[in-house]
Amino acid sequence: MKKKHHFPFFDCAYQGFASGSLENDAWAIRYFIEQGFELIVCQSFSKNMGLYSERAGYIHIIVEPSENATTIAKNIRSNLGGITRSILSNAPNFAVRIVDIILSDPQLFKEWVEQMNIMSGRIQKMRKMARDKFVELGTPGTWDHIQQQIGMFSYTGLSVKQVECLIEKFSVYMTKNGRMSVAGLNEKNIDHFVKSVDWVVRNVQ
Numbered sequence: 001m002k003k004k005h006h007f008p009f010f011d012c013a014y015q016g017f018a019s020g021s022l023e024n025d026a027w028a029i030r031y032f033i034e035q036g037f038e039l040i041v042c043q044s045f046s047k048n049m050g051l052y053s054e055r056a057g058y059i060h061i062i063v064e065p066s067e068n069a070t071t072i073a074k075n076i077r078s079n080l081g082g083i084t085r086s087i088l089s090n091a092p093n094f095a096v097r098i099v100d101i102i103l104s105d106p107q108l109f110k111e112w113v114e115q116m117n118i119m120s121g122r123i124q125k126m127r128k129m130a131r132d133k134f135v136e137l138g139t140p141g142t143w144d145h146i147q148q149q150i151g152m153f154s155y156t157g158l159s160v161k162q163v164e165c166l167i168e169k170f171s172v173y174m175t176k177n178g179r180m181s182v183a184g185l186n187e188k189n190i191d192h193f194v195k196s197v198d199w200v201v202r203n204v205q
Helices: 027-034 069-088 094-104 106-137 144-148 160-170 190-203
Strands: 009-012 039-044 057-062 153-155 179-181
Touching: 009 027, 027 039, 057 069, 094 106, 106 144, 106 190, 144 153, 160 190
Parallel strands: 009 039
Antiparallel strands: 039 057, 153 179
16 A cells, blocks of 8 residues: 555444454554554444444544644644535534443443443354354355454355345345345354255255
């Protein structure tokens, strides 16, 4: 990226929810800053705070230190304000207040981090369990990607026809490009999911 003079734009939608660690999930951003990049980071709390219906997040813009840093910051803030005004007029602040309360209170912050770790661990457990069950059934193909991917969702590699069959025949739902919600799996429904996918992979081309 340095060689090609690219400008990095990070979409930080899963911080703390991907690996279970806020620090680990922010490593790439810190590394790019250490390497001297100017960059933008969009940070969402929709997933890691469960604020889907009340979207909240931050935009961070990192610029090189300079004598004009204060002026540059003011110009950036002014431009962002203009963009926000034209799109939203006034952004809703209900969810922002929730985020502010949690991040400002040491006890609430600790509880939030612990809960993210629990949820992240549960999703990782479901990924491993699904992968192991596919291997156990001998489902055609390689299913390591189910365990190797991170976050709430996973690209299964299923075709549009296979997904349509899953929906119609087995009531297993996902987007037509094969993107599924791993968070929707649990120990009660994972056998149905794996066996349904196994059948579809074997019978629908």
